[in-house]
Amino acid sequence: MACPANTGFMPANGCGEAILLETQQASNFLFKVFLNTHFLGSGQGSSHSQDGVDILSPSFNFTQDQLHDGDNVLTVIHDSTGMNQDYDINDEHKTPRGIRGYRLLGDNGIDFDTWKVAGNFGGENAPDTVRGPYNEGGWWFERAGAHLPGFDASLWNTSCTPYQGRLTPGVTVYRTSFSLNIPHDADIPLAFDLELDNAQPHRVLIYVNGWQFGRFISSLGPQTSFPVPEGILNHRGNNEVLVSLWALNSGGARLKKLELNKRGTFSSSKTATVSLVKAPNWKDLRA
Incomplete structure (x- = not known):
């Protein structure tokens, strides 16, 4: 299901030029990237294959006027479209989903500070046992x-x-x-x-x-x-x-x-x- 991930990184002065994300997804996946309130771009998977697994995305460029003095927030809204079923001998059903790699591009050595993941309400102890764990995900409204x-x-x-x-x-x-x-x-x-x-x-x-x-x-x-x-x-x-x-x-x-x-x-x-x-x-x- 869709699962936002937030990070606050270092002060704006010399904060970098672009963001590189490596994601692992299923077919028809989607992710969108925002820096503060500015839309940087998105990536989508194919409807007929899983070539979207282990994608190293094009860099998402940003400008200095999109940064704040102090903390800045990168938000990734992510829909992996779920896990594979266990029907093959290569254990592909065990492949993870989400952001596997990331880099803040620039020549100043500044990196991300902390990552926060907002998943489903209650995590593994979700309270809605009637509708079940697949009924809702990590959206705010859920x-x-x-x-x-x-x-x-x-x-x-x-x-x-x-x-x-x-x-x-x-x-x-x-x-x-x-x-x-x-x-x-x-x-x-x-x-x-x-x-x-x-x-x-x-x-x-x-x-x-x-x-x-x-x-x-x-x-x-x-x-x-x-x-x-x-x-x-x-x-x-x-x-x-x-x-x-x-x-x-x-x-x-x-x-x-x-x-x-x-x-x-x-x-x-x-x-x-x-x-x-x-x-x-x-x-x-x-x-």
Whole structure:
């Protein structure tokens, strides 16, 4: 899953000229590099191979006016897209993921100070044992529990939407709620359909009542429809949905469509009421 890593390095005077990163990733990986608030660049993996393993990236250049007097912060937002499965004789499932090497380029000998890694909430002792360890990662909104039912988003900006999106590289998170009232005996499968409004590369995560049920990678393929079964989606009551929009380049990203649509209305032998899967809310896991 995505996992930000921060470092504060030495004072700005003579701090170097560029940053070199060596990363080890899976196919369709992604990482983005920021110095303070300045976007330096990004790297993406292939959708059809794992040539992205052990990449020594081009240097990310920066200028002196992007530095502060005192501490400066390098931020790497990283999505390795997971580990390999154990199906080969070369033990490639044991290959690590993340930043394996780094260097601050310059002739002054100054190096990074400290590295800090922000992983999933609770680490190996993550409290959500119902949804499981693969449900959430190291994003701020996941660590804060913003994807969970009952999260208080009253202080969030209510004037923005995924259709406006963002004009710069980075991540914006949107949260909404809605109610459904579908008859008990109706068999109506539902899915979230999305469409990008421009050609800029981007990534999207969709959480439904705390469950991750959509992961869109624009460079990977045509997966723009994400079915959510009854029991995760409340067909007769309130639902809380969170969508993260990750713009990869300077052109930003926005969605042209994000809709909950039915896949059909069927007459079936369904008679029993489908109950929501019992899962903890924000108060249970974060309060």
